[in-house]
Ligand SMILES: NC(=O)C1=CN([C@@H]2O[C@H](COP(=O)(O)OP(=O)(O)OC[C@H]3O[C@@H](n4cnc5c(N)ncnc54)[C@H](OP(=O)(O)O)[C@@H]3O)[C@@H](O)[C@H]2O)C=CC1
């Protein structure tokens with residue numbers, strides 16, 4: 495088993511991003527600028543947003559945080575997004591998910607100017623991605639493709655099984671792996687909560703990508719020898735053993751599955767770190783007007 499090491503890849507890519515950001519600053523007098531909007535006090539979201547901000551500073555981006563209490567109205571949030579859309583100093587906007595139940599995430603996603611949609615969740619970016627046109631690619635799937643490239647993982651002709659079909663991970667990931675580009679050219683199977691006998695599919699997977707949010711859901715008996723495993727799951731449990739008071743678990747039983755896998759991502763230290771890289775690269779591309787000239 496070899497590790498798909500998110501720490502190694504992300505540190506390496508961050509050096510490249512920082513060099514690009516410095517060029518932009520020298521050329522234009524301004525830094526790429528990412529704005530995150532955070533509603534409420536979801537523990538996970540607080541951590542992710544803090545990490546995004548920290549990484550922005552580290553590569554020489556400007557970052558801002560707009561915070562609302564959980565009872566903010568949908569209208570107020572939509573008005574804020576419109577204001578950020580119109581602000582020429584802002585390159586990228588993300589509204590952290592999940593949102594409180596009284597706010598429709600679909601409305602918020604569509605309100606964000608697709609040219610600043612560095613999460614790649616807007617239907618215009620989704621459609622353009624599916625057609626192989628320039629677009630912002632959702633950060634987690636984007637990060638996963640960068641990791642597969644870095645380790646030269648062969649994907650053409652392989653059977654890729656994606657477990658999970660969310661808008662932010664499973665669905666865009668399945669589109670990318672089926673496209674006729676590298677990484678891609680896979681035969682893709684998408685499994686979800688209505689799939690009877692998931693094991694039948696996972697056992698046949700050459701590449702297995704799991705994003706469901708269930709600790710240790712994939713066990714060694716469900717995979718074949720030599721499989722490439724991408725574990726997107728971030729299952730947070732309270733723990734007295736760690737400094738933070740939390741311990742993270744993936745959706746894959748690492749202990750067991752790593753005995754059979756040829757390559758596997760750890761949690762933490764895998765996909766999560768690459769997600770941040772996907773976001774930074776999209777923000778850089780936006781500042782450089784590379785996607786929408
Ligand atoms: N590492 C990273 O950067 C990121 C990690 N995450 C983590 O990845 C995980 C998934 O996130 P996300 O995609 O947003 O989750 P969602 O809850 O939005 O979607 C979960 C998906 O998994 C499916 N599912 C749930 N239970 C089962 C089951 N028992 N068998 C088969 N399929 C199942 C659901 O099916 P159905 O559609 O039928 O409901 C759904 O498609 C979470 O742990 C999350 O924290 C998320 C984003 C980024």
Ligand SMILES: Nc1nc(=O)c2c([nH]1)NC[C@@H]1CN(c3ccc(C(=O)N[C@@H](CCC(=O)O)C(=O)O)cc3)C=[N+]21
Pocket residue numbers: 539541542545588589590591592613633634728742761762763764765766767769770
């Ligand atoms: N609009 C929006 N965009 C997102 O991209 C988005 C979102 N909403 N909602 C939640 C998910 C989750 N997500 C993660 C980002 C970084 C790590 C990450 O850095 N993980 C580290 C460790 C983090 C820790 O220790 O808690 C790692 O895996 O090593 C994880 C998860 C982005 N998401």
